[in-house]
Amino acid sequence: MEQGLLHLYWGDGKGKTTAAMGLALRALGSGKRVVIIQFLKGGNSGEIPLLAQLGAEIYRGKAGQKFVFQMTPEEKAATRELQNQNLAAAIAQPADLLILDEAGSAEELDMVNVDLLKKAVLERPAGCECVLTAHTPPQWMLDAADYSTEMKCHRHPYQKGIKARKGDRILTPQHHLPADIERTSFHIITEELEMMGMTPPPEHEAVVKRVIHTTADFDYARNLHFTPRAVEQAVKALHAGAVIVTDTNMALAGITKPGLAKLGGTACCYMADPEVAAAAKRLAPPGPSQR
Numbered sequence: 001m002e003q004g005l006l007h008l009y010w011g012d013g014k015g016k017t018t019a020a021m022g023l024a025l026r027a028l029g030s031g032k033r034v035v036i037i038q039f040l041k042g043g044n045s046g047e048i049p050l051l052a053q054l055g056a057e058i059y060r061g062k063a064g065q066k067f068v069f070q071m072t073p074e075e076k077a078a079t080r081e082l083q084n085q086n087l088a089a090a091i092a093q094p095a096d097l098l099i100l101d102e103a104g105s106a107e108e109l110d111m112v113n114v115d116l117l118k119k120a121v122l123e124r125p126a127g128c129e130c131v132l133t134a135h136t137p138p139q140w141m142l143d144a145a146d147y148s149t150e151m152k153c154h155r156h157p158y159q160k161g162i163k164a165r166k167g168d169r170i171l172t173p174q175h176h177l178p179a180d181i182e183r184t185s186f187h188i189i190t191e192e193l194e195m196m197g198m199t200p201p202p203e204h205e206a207v208v209k210r211v212i213h214t215t216a217d218f219d220y221a222r223n224l225h226f227t228p229r230a231v232e233q234a235v236k237a238l239h240a241g242a243v244i245v246t247d248t249n250m251a252l253a254g255i256t257k258p259g260l261a262k263l264g265g266t267a268c269c270y271m272a273d274p275e276v277a278a279a280a281k282r283l284a285p286p287g288p289s290q291r
Helices: 016-029 047-053 073-091 103-108 114-122 139-144 178-195 202-215 230-239 249-253 257-262 274-283
Strands: 006-010 034-039 057-061 097-101 129-134 147-150 243-246 266-269
Touching: 006 016, 006 139, 016 034, 016 047, 016 097, 016 129, 034 073, 034 103, 047 057, 057 073, 073 097, 073 114, 097 114, 103 114, 103 129, 114 139, 178 202, 202 230, 243 249, 249 266, 257 266
Parallel strands: 006 129, 006 147, 034 057, 034 097, 097 129, 243 266
Antiparallel strands: none
């Protein structure tokens, strides 16, 4: 690690933190000094105690166990202050490897001082290797990275009902009925959120878990935002027989039509409707060549 390069693991796929912790283990095994900060992460994670036993300096946690979107302004301020304190303490330690886990999410959610974060990364001591993880990294991280690895989710065991386990992640037998797969998936999601120290509020829980189930992306637990009473108003609209208009046929196919019909509602998508296409063409503003 003599050159002090910058690694960036990002994207919607699983494995970003896993890759970062693997580098930490390799560095510790080589007698290197390792400093880790995990932004906005609480709860138990099996690798953390072991890495600490091996000599890693670790800074993590948040003020309370709420999602950022659930926090009051005071709680957000306290959480942001804790992240900044952890970051300042981490970069004050001598390190051969500095890991800033969830740095992208911390910046995206305004939970860290960006100037301090950039200083930690871009002005780190010569010879200090640095690792960043992010779901959607800001442009400066992409520009600065020597290694940029995008993790893309093409398939995930949650979608097959394969249960995640603490430690060795033993696999349970696969289910065959869709209802069994869905039930197991939601059970897994609940367990994982608890291990991450995250509990959605009751009014948002079903939506958050459904989005994670559909995408296999737990970052939505942090990044999904609701306007006040959004779920309540949506439920009222459905019970009033609302018409659901989707912008993709895939989303339309995912709506349970019999259940919607019982409420007197319908669902439709006009993206492939010839009349809509003709109207859009007719109403479109003229192009430069037509003016």
